Amino acid sequence: MTRHHPDSLSLMEYSAGNLSEPHALCIRLHLDKCTHCRSRVDTLDSLGAVMMEQQPKVSVSETMFDDILAKIDSSPAPELPAKAVPKISLLQKLLGEDINDLPWKRQLGDVSVLDITEKFPGQKEQVVLQKLVAGGKAPAHTHRGIETTIVLQGAFSDQKGVFNQWDFVVLTDQDEHKPVAVGCEDCITLSVLSAPVKLTGTFTRMLNPFIR
Amino acid sequence: MNKVTNINHAIVKERPVTTLDQKPARAEGRKDPWSQLLVKVGKDQDRKAYHSLFEHFAPQLKYYAMANGMASHAEELVQEVFVSIWRRACLYDWQKAAASTWIFTIARNQRIDMLRKMRRTSAEMPVETEDLWQIPGEDDNQPITSLHRLMSERRVRESLSQLPEDQITVIAKVYMEQKSHQMVADELNIPLGTVKSRVRLALSKLKVILQDQNV
Numbered sequence: 001m002t003r004h005h006p007d008s009l010s011l012m013e014y015s016a017g018n019l020s021e022p023h024a025l026c027i028r029l030h031l032d033k034c035t036h037c038r039s040r041v042d043t044l045d046s047l048g049a050v051m052m053e054q055q056p057k058v059s060v061s062e063t064m065f066d067d068i069l070a071k072i073d074s075s076p077a078p079e080l081p082a083k084a085v086p087k088i089s090l091l092q093k094l095l096g097e098d099i100n101d102l103p104w105k106r107q108l109g110d111v112s113v114l115d116i117t118e119k120f121p122g123q124k125e126q127v128v129l130q131k132l133v134a135g136g137k138a139p140a141h142t143h144r145g146i147e148t149t150i151v152l153q154g155a156f157s158d159q160k161g162v163f164n165q166w167d168f169v170v171l172t173d174q175d176e177h178k179p180v181a182v183g184c185e186d187c188i189t190l191s192v193l194s195a196p197v198k199l200t201g202t203f204t205r206m207l208n209p210f211i212r
Numbered sequence: 213m214n215k216v217t218n219i220n221h222a223i224v225k226e227r228p229v230t231t232l233d234q235k236p237a238r239a240e241g242r243k244d245p246w247s248q249l250l251v252k253v254g255k256d257q258d259r260k261a262y263h264s265l266f267e268h269f270a271p272q273l274k275y276y277a278m279a280n281g282m283a284s285h286a287e288e289l290v291q292e293v294f295v296s297i298w299r300r301a302c303l304y305d306w307q308k309a310a311a312s313t314w315i316f317t318i319a320r321n322q323r324i325d326m327l328r329k330m331r332r333t334s335a336e337m338p339v340e341t342e343d344l345w346q347i348p349g350e351d352d353n354q355p356i357t358s359l360h361r362l363m364s365e366r367r368v369r370e371s372l373s374q375l376p377e378d379q380i381t382v383i384a385k386v387y388m389e390q391k392s393h394q395m396v397a398d399e400l401n402i403p404l405g406t407v408k409s410r411v412r413l414a415l416s417k418l419k420v421i422l423q424d425q426n427v
Binding site: 008028046055061093 | 275
């Protein structure tokens with residue numbers, strides 16, 4: 001059961017369609033498992049509909065409806081996503097394989113990382129997967145810029161509490177923490193860094209929000 | 213054709229969306245007129261119903277496209293949204309979302325999709341727009357009580373009518389002009405904190421804010 005949710009302002013930006021793709025991914029992964037936030041987004045989507053309804057209207061060209069009919073008559077309907085067919089999960093689609101079998105890069109001690117920024121061409125953010133082995137500890141660190149994180153597997157705890165699978169957390173440069181992987185699974189998180197760090201000599205160290 | 217269209221308009225006039233607000237809670241399980249039309253499109257490929265939806269929503273969608281800076285592609289967006297409505301109407305479930313909410317999410321996704329295609333680099337994107345932004349009622353893992361979903365649009369309309377103008381202005385800029393909270397602050401020349409607190413006040417009225425969360 002998730003306990004840490006995205007804040008309302010982020011959900012609103014998601015519903016309005018204003019979030020970058022990596023941020024939308026974090027929200028979407030959370031929504032898949034959190035009925036509570038899904039119903040918050042339902043309300044926000046309705047807010048979008050009502051806002052649209054209350055704005056001015058602009059008339060469309062007279063031939064448009066006929067053009068649309070011509071279009072739907074001339075081109076065969078593409079395959080729609082059939083509800084019955086079990087789809088592969090969004091994460092599988094994104095990562096291509098099981099999350100535990102990825103080419104993880106071992107960092108200091110208990111921490112491994114994998115940069116997946118290239119999965120989001122044209123986006124400004126850095127996107128990083130991090131793994132803390134079961135029972136492992138990450139050194140104390142702060143964050144650069146704003147870091148949005150969702151727990152994909154296992155759980156970690158820090159002074160703010162326990163973050164379980166699908167929990168959502170936003171950390172800033174004000175937050176110093178010392179996460180510990182709790183439970184018997186490796187803890188895997190996905191983090192989106194809003195302000196990419198200026199990469200200098202210690203490239204991999206800086207890449208890793210757990211040990212920065 | 214003309215006669216048919218008039219009949220449809222008459223139906224719509226008889227039961228305008230706004231009258232739903234006066235109906236008792238038990239009536240909330242019923243479809244609003246636009247949702248009824250959309251169900252007909254999905255079930256019977258009803259072109260008269262489709263035309264009524266077009267007359268009502270196309271001018272809204274065109275403004276939506278223009279407001280968020282897609283003026284030169286506004287008609288293209290409206291067309292794409294309507295082709296999409298026709299093709300996926302069979303997936304529409306009135307118990308999951310009102311027609312206007314469903315259409316808004318299709319328009320939002322279409323806009324995101326068009327922008328993504330316009331700036332597409334040579335690299336293919338592994339994730340599609342609809343993997344990230346969902347259309348309500350399509351491929352839900354768990355069903356949510358339909359009553360809640362149906363109530364949400366009604367409640368939003370009621371709550372919105374009570375909000376002060378400055379809160380509505382901020383929300384409109386976020387939804388219609390795709391402005392971030394920071395951009396809204398810059399444009400209105402007010403601090404970011406003021407923008408955020410206006411949005412939070414509005415969202416707490418709409419009961420989007422969690423009661424147990426101090427954000």
